[in-house]
Amino acid sequence: MIRIHLTAADFAGIRFAPRAAPLLELNTALMKLLTPGDELLFGRWRRRSLRSLPAAVEALGDLVPAGRAPGFLDVFDDSLEEGLDAAREWRPDEVRSEIERVYAGHPAPPPLWVRDLHRGEAGAWRVLRRAQHTAFDSVLRPVWPVVRDLHQREFTRHALAVAEHGLGAALAGLVPGARLLGSVWELPGARERDVEPGGRGLVLRPTFHWNGHPLVSDLPGRPVHVTFPAGPGLPIAPPLTPSGPDDPDRQEEALARVLGRTRCEMLILLAEEHTTSGLARRLGVSNATASAHAAALRGAGLVTTVRAGRAVLHRRTAMGSLLAGRPAPARGASG
Structure with missing residues (x-):
């Protein structure tokens, strides 16, 4: 009160x-x-x-x-x-x-x-x-x-x-x-x-x-x-405009049914480079959970991971962008 x-x-x-x-x-x-x-x-x-x-x-x-x-x-x-x-x-x-x-x-x-x-x-x-x-x-x-x-x-x-x-x-x-x-x-x-x-x-x-x-x-x-x-x-x-077969929301729902909601959202976020902690903050999960999901996507060839100093940077691959149905923007690091 x-x-x-x-x-x-x-x-x-x-x-x-x-x-x-x-x-x-x-x-x-x-x-x-x-x-x-x-x-x-x-x-x-x-x-x-x-x-x-x-x-x-x-x-x-x-x-x-x-x-x-x-x-x-x-x-x-x-x-x-x-x-x-x-x-x-x-x-x-x-x-x-x-x-x-x-x-x-x-x-x-x-x-x-x-x-x-x-x-x-x-x-x-x-x-x-x-x-x-x-x-x-x-x-x-x-x-x-x-x-x-x-x-x-x-x-x-x-x-x-x-x-x-x-x-x-x-x-x-x-x-x-x-x-x-x-x-x-x-x-x-x-x-x-x-x-x-x-x-x-x-x-x-x-x-x-x-x-x-x-x-x-x-x-x-x-x-x-x-x-x-x-x-x-x-x-x-x-x-909102009327949805059709190419509507991103409909594509996202279909992808989420295959990958799971969190991995789907991570793949979409990784159109830009993110650290593990940055992904965890955006997705509302722990760093360990974000790291595990990134590892699963990396194992499927959908994400690349590199180390830059103490940070670990993730970004989706060309195959990941193709699966997400959205082209990745010009390369630029993010937190």
């Missing part, structure tokens, strides 16, 4: 975000991609989106090593370019503290680029910016007009609820399980948490790629942001 303790100043400062925030929506979309479950509704969207993510996006996974994201990824600007610059506004000591927090107790040390980010090196900030921009282009840009329309409808719905029933009723009805008890707004949450804005106010933000419990960002000196699931509760996708 999340309990937000509101003062009179907080009540006066509650507002509904007028526009969708690109990087906030991206964060929730990536969370949904990496959260197992809802296979019937989200399985195909999840597999298709994960396969289409360019290698540059994997840097974002390095910043969330144990499901905890650093605060400087909480970006609420409604302009993509301004949002991409927002993390640089954090003080160097705050950035270091957040990286240390998310890696505390993690068995593996941070990758080199994260250590560079910890030191404040400009090149590491460029890695982060490229990862966020690339992820947005891959996951959200095709559906961003739909997200904006959904946000405007949610904004209008909330405004009408406040006008007809008052702010208290609107807060209590924001999500199932919410209630207002005096000056305490209770929301369902994954763990017990008390939040005290202390006059900083609240910003309510709908998201359309997350259907879990509300998310609360409580950063010092900033309003508290409450992100809640809204919209139809289904994955947003561009319109």
Whole structure:
């Protein structure tokens, strides 16, 4: 349960975000991609989106090593370019503290680029910016007009609820399980948490790629942001063309019946070079499981494996590309 303790100043400062925030929506979309479950509704969207993510996006996974994201990824600007610059506004000591927090107790040390980010090196900030921009282009840009329309409808719905029933009723009805008890707004949450804005106010933000419990960002000196699931509760996708015998989805289903789902997805991912750990992260399996599947595909002549320093790199062969029914792109290493 999340309990937000509101003062009179907080009540006066509650507002509904007028526009969708690109990087906030991206964060929730990536969370949904990496959260197992809802296979019937989200399985195909999840597999298709994960396969289409360019290698540059994997840097974002390095910043969330144990499901905890650093605060400087909480970006609420409604302009993509301004949002991409927002993390640089954090003080160097705050950035270091957040990286240390998310890696505390993690068995593996941070990758080199994260250590560079910890030191404040400009090149590491460029890695982060490229990862966020690339992820947005891959996951959200095709559906961003739909997200904006959904946000405007949610904004209008909330405004009408406040006008007809008052702010208290609107807060209590924001999500199932919410209630207002005096000056305490209770929301369902994954763990017990008390939040005290202390006059900083609240910003309510709908998201359309997350259907879990509300998310609360409580950063010092900033309003508290409450992100809640809204919209139809289904994955947003561009319109699909009618399928035929050459439809990639139908070909994929046939291939999955022969190879198994995980090996099929691995073969499709290996149109680009990946490390074993990179494959494991994309497929949601352990490194040992990813290595075993790669070995099976290699034994069938569908994948090649080479060692580069301490990394093991996998890429599908020409036979693998022929079986996958998709030509491999120009050669270029990925993580």
